[in-house]
Amino acid sequence: MHEKLYADIAVPSVPKDTLTYAVPDGLCERMQPGVRVMVPLGRRLLMGFVIRVHDRMPDFALKAVQQVLDPAPVITPEVMQLCDWVHRYYVCGLGEAIKAALPQGMDVDTARYVSLCTEDEELIARVVGRSKTKAAIIDALRTGEVMTEEELLALSGVRSISAQLRELLMEGVAQVESTIERPAARAKIVLTVRLVDPWQKREKIAEVMEILESRAPKQANIVATLWKHHGQGRRTVQMADLVREARASSAQVRALEEKDIVEILEEEVTREWEIRYAEKKKKITLTEAQRRVHGAISEAVDAEAHQTMLLYGVTGSGKTQVYIEAIRHTLAKGKSALVLVPEISLTPQFVYRIREAFGKDVTVMHSRMSVGERFDAWRLTLAGEYRVVVGVRSAVFAPLADIGLIVVDEEQEASYKQSDSVPRYHGRDAAIMRGWLEQVPVLLGSATPSAESWHNAHSGKYAWLELPERVDNAVLPVFETVDMAEARRQRLLRGAFSTTLVDEIRSRCERGEASIILHNRRGFAPHVECRDCGYVEECENCSISMTFHKDAVLLRCHYCGATRKVPVICPECGGTDLDNVGAGTQRVEEDLKAELPQARIIRMDADSTRRKGAHDLLLTAFSQGEADVLLGTQMVAKGLDFDRVTLVGVVAAEQSLLIPDFRSSERTMQLLTQVAGRAGRGSRPGTVVLQASQPQHPVLQFVLRHDYPGFMESELRSRKALYYPPFSRIVQLTFSGEDERAVEQTAKLYHISLGREEHFFSMHAPQPALLSRINRRYRWQLLLRVEKTRDGDGSKIGDALRRAEEYYLRQARNKSVHISIDVDPHNMM
Ligand code: ADP
Ligand code: ZN
Numbered sequence: 001m002h003e004k005l006y007a008d009i010a011v012p013s014v015p016k017d018t019l020t021y022a023v024p025d026g027l028c029e030r031m032q033p034g035v036r037v038m039v040p041l042g043r044r045l046l047m048g049f050v051i052r053v054h055d056r057m058p059d060f061a062l063k064a065v066q067q068v069l070d071p072a073p074v075i076t077p078e079v080m081q082l083c084d085w086v087h088r089y090y091v092c093g094l095g096e097a098i099k100a101a102l103p104q105g106m107d108v109d110t111a112r113y114v115s116l117c118t119e120d121e122e123l124i125a126r127v128v129g130r131s132k133t134k135a136a137i138i139d140a141l142r143t144g145e146v147m148t149e150e151e152l153l154a155l156s157g158v159r160s161i162s163a164q165l166r167e168l169l170m171e172g173v174a175q176v177e178s179t180i181e182r183p184a185a186r187a188k189i190v191l192t193v194r195l196v197d198p199w200q201k202r203e204k205i206a207e208v209m210e211i212l213e214s215r216a217p218k219q220a221n222i223v224a225t226l227w228k229h230h231g232q233g234r235r236t237v238q239m240a241d242l243v244r245e246a247r248a249s250s251a252q253v254r255a256l257e258e259k260d261i262v263e264i265l266e267e268e269v270t271r272e273w274e275i276r277y278a279e280k281k282k283k284i285t286l287t288e289a290q291r292r293v294h295g296a297i298s299e300a301v302d303a304e305a306h307q308t309m310l311l312y313g314v315t316g317s318g319k320t321q322v323y324i325e326a327i328r329h330t331l332a333k334g335k336s337a338l339v340l341v342p343e344i345s346l347t348p349q350f351v352y353r354i355r356e357a358f359g360k361d362v363t364v365m366h367s368r369m370s371v372g373e374r375f376d377a378w379r380l381t382l383a384g385e386y387r388v389v390v391g392v393r394s395a396v397f398a399p400l401a402d403i404g405l406i407v408v409d410e411e412q413e414a415s416y417k418q419s420d421s422v423p424r425y426h427g428r429d430a431a432i433m434r435g436w437l438e439q440v441p442v443l444l445g446s447a448t449p450s451a452e453s454w455h456n457a458h459s460g461k462y463a464w465l466e467l468p469e470r471v472d473n474a475v476l477p478v479f480e481t482v483d484m485a486e487a488r489r490q491r492l493l494r495g496a497f498s499t500t501l502v503d504e505i506r507s508r509c510e511r512g513e514a515s516i517i518l519h520n521r522r523g524f525a526p527h528v529e530c531r532d533c534g535y536v537e538e539c540e541n542c543s544i545s546m547t548f549h550k551d552a553v554l555l556r557c558h559y560c561g562a563t564r565k566v567p568v569i570c571p572e573c574g575g576t577d578l579d580n581v582g583a584g585t586q587r588v589e590e591d592l593k594a595e596l597p598q599a600r601i602i603r604m605d606a607d608s609t610r611r612k613g614a615h616d617l618l619l620t621a622f623s624q625g626e627a628d629v630l631l632g633t634q635m636v637a638k639g640l641d642f643d644r645v646t647l648v649g650v651v652a653a654e655q656s657l658l659i660p661d662f663r664s665s666e667r668t669m670q671l672l673t674q675v676a677g678r679a680g681r682g683s684r685p686g687t688v689v690l691q692a693s694q695p696q697h698p699v700l701q702f703v704l705r706h707d708y709p710g711f712m713e714s715e716l717r718s719r720k721a722l723y724y725p726p727f728s729r730i731v732q733l734t735f736s737g738e739d740e741r742a743v744e745q746t747a748k749l750y751h752i753s754l755g756r757e758e759h760f761f762s763m764h765a766p767q768p769a770l771l772s773r774i775n776r777r778y779r780w781q782l783l784l785r786v787e788k789t790r791d792g793d794g795s796k797i798g799d800a801l802r803r804a805e806e807y808y809l810r811q812a813r814n815k816s817v818h819i820s821i822d823v824d825p826h827n828m829m
Contacts, residue, residue, distance in 0.1 A: 003055040009048040012095035022062040034073025038066045045178040047108040092423040101397035103378040105185030105371040110178045116141040117175040127171040133164045185375035191239035221246040271372045276616035277348035297326045300441035310457040311445040313467030315677020335404025336387040342413035348616045365391030393427035406442045412450035417826040424822045448670035452726040477679040477686035479704045481695040495591025509628045515647040517631040532575035541776040560775040604632035637675035643682030653690040661828045672703045728785040732825040740778040742814040747780040753807040757800045760790040
């Protein structure tokens with residue numbers, strides 16, 4: 001007799017690492033780490049991931065695994081290790097971490113169906129008694145259909161049925177069964193048709209056509225169409241295409257199948273994301289500097305050991321080409337390459353160039369793809385079809401085998417950090433961890449590296465690589481600042497623009513050159529303000545000002561979506577001088593149109609790029625000279641490489657400095673350096689005009705001098721003095737809930753509990769968050785600064801937080817408060 005088997009299973013939404021279940025004999029063979037299973041928990045049936053299979057019988061009663069969903073593991077051992085790190089470092093459930101590693105739509109949901117389970121009318125009558133609600137439920141169930149609780153509720157026409165339904169279940173009148181729903185993500189199967197072997201010859205076709213033409217002309221059309229495709233080398237034709245082309249029906253195709261002339265097959269099709277961007281091909285040989293860097297990277301790839309390299313290359317220095325050559329070298333060794341980019345929709349150019357270089361070996365993974373496209377990219381990567389994966393943050397979990405190099409482009413980008421849902425992981429840091437776990441080199445690249453990576457490279461933890469100059473002797477752009485306060489005094493303002501900037505744009509239009517205008521709206525949304533008392537319209541649910549939307553003439557809250565009419569009279573002082581302040585991109589566009597009616601402007605922001613592919617189309621149009629000005633939010637600041645652009649204008653340069661976050665100087669420096677880097681990439685030199693109300697601000701001075709190293713030196717000095725990252729590790733706890741007192745008490749409870757820990761971190765008393773209310777929920781925060789020297793891998797703070805949670809669960813009377821843990825937070829609001 002063989003041993004009884006048990007499985008440790010991670011279930012998302014269950015905070016415990018794993019739960020142990022018995023494995024029924026029939027499922028033993030398919031039970032392997034990395035497969036998905038359905039397990040009972042309480043009255044529910046949930047999806048979980050098998051972590052371990054073993055024969056150690058636990059000393060408590062076990063439930064059994066109900067179903068195995070996958071024939072083979074969907075989580076590879078490498079990805080499993082990475083998930084385990086994410087789970088420990090970011091202090092989230094193991095199941096949550098694994099869930100993040102799978103494409104969306106693979107979650108298996110269960111629906112609970114209710115049905116009548118007795119015909120004993122006496123029993124029914126007794127249990128129903130005088131309850132109208134129970135009678136309505138029984139009536140609905142008597143239709144004989146099984147239905148979900150929601151359907152039952154709708155059909156019985158009463159407001160709530162849960163209590164009554166529970167009684168019916170307990171008395172054995174009704175029953176509930178859980179049924180597994182098909183997940184949204186699954187392979188797409190289509191019907192295809194082909195001519196059967198003996199009919200694939202010309203004389204045979206002539207023969208069959210002759211018979212069919214008189215008796216069944218539609219069938220003849222079908223055969224003719226298939227024969228045409230056959231002649232063009234296509235053995236199979238999709239059913240849908242065939243019936244359309246032959247103007248026939250599928251019934252007629254089936255008739256041909258009965259006659260053994262055609263065969264109908266089921267084929268899996270791959271849904272692939274289409275890049276709607278194209279450009280002319282360039283012939284490129286690496287420059288001296290690029291060759292040096294390429295040599296160092298190739299050595300690291302050849303060494304087949306882990307090492308992190310930081311490539312600091314000014315904008316336009318040809319980093320993309322270096323990545324391409326490094327990937328080529330990696331593939332030539334028979335290995336694969338994982339490439340992370342911040343947001344694919346922002347960098348169609350980059351993806352296009354990688355695709356051009358490696359064709360069918362490349363797949364793409366990002367959030368603008370459909371569920372099906374993403375599922376196919378993931379599934380075929382798991383099947384070993386691709387050797388290069390280019391993707392956003394979550395692609396760090398791609399089931400790519402035999403990785404030889406990991407590249408993280410624009411490593412400083414905030415979008416690598418998942419801030420608003422669990423697991424709150426950083427894609428770059430997870431990439432470095434994956435490189436360490438799989439012993440492969442990791443290449444970080446940027447023209448504006450993060451303070452963390454800059455520090456790590458300078459302290460010798462990372463290797464330092466540099467491309468100090470632009471390719472083709474292109475020179476860095478020349479800066480000009482406009483003092484907006486001064487311009488206002490001299491009446492040289494035209495809406496959001498100074499005459500200086502308007503003149504520069506006009507001269508570009510006249511010369512047929514292009515301009516990029518950045519208007520970063522963050523922290524500066526247009527709002528309605530009373531000129532007399534300074535009153536600002538705020539959202540009732542959230543503690544932020546409401547944004548003015550010109551096209552719909554209303555105010556909208558960007559957090560909860562609440563809308564309101566624009567007030568005419570100030571509710572505070574009764575004054576009537578209400579005005580909208582702070583221009584959005586739409587308003588800026590209008591200001592520019594008013595000054596330069598002949599200029600062709602493309603506006604790019606969240607509104608104008610909402611439709612799928614809109615972003616790529618706008619960029620293609622701009623690259624092909626269909627517009628003079630590309631005006632937009634951060635989207636226009638990054639990664640774009642167009643020869644035509646000789647002017648970059650920034651509407652309000654130091655605006656992002658106003659955001660209360662210890663990274664705001666760094667972010668401003670990076671944004672301005674990046675956007676400036678879009679100018680003068682061709683043979684003509686570029687100009688950058690910065691409109692600023694404090695032109696003397698030290699950050700702007702570093703931008704003007706192109707002195708990123710100088711900025712970093714000063715920034716790191718102040719980070720060290722204030723004990724901010726990279727010198728400490730920040731962990732931010734956010735407590736939220738509708739009951740303000742409970743939120744505050746929970747925050748204080750955590751504070752007390754953590755205060756009893758050993759002193760390897762510091763914290764202040766908890767405080768209301770900067771956004772003290774979102775969507776009617778109150779928010780408090782507790783900020784911890786962990787000494788990295790005393791908790792190198794973050795395990796001690798993780799343990800302390802788990803103990804604090806246990807304490808909370810024991811002590812708290814009101815457990816309605818939501819607690820989120822963010823390790824290395826990037827959004828401090
Ligand atoms: P970065 O990513 O560093 O900003 P890119 O990789 O986009 O720079 O390169 C800038 C431009 O220079 C691109 O148009 C690219 O095709 C071109 N380029 C890169 N390397 C070379 C080279 N060795 N010779 C000629 N052109 C090059
Ligand atoms: Zn709101």
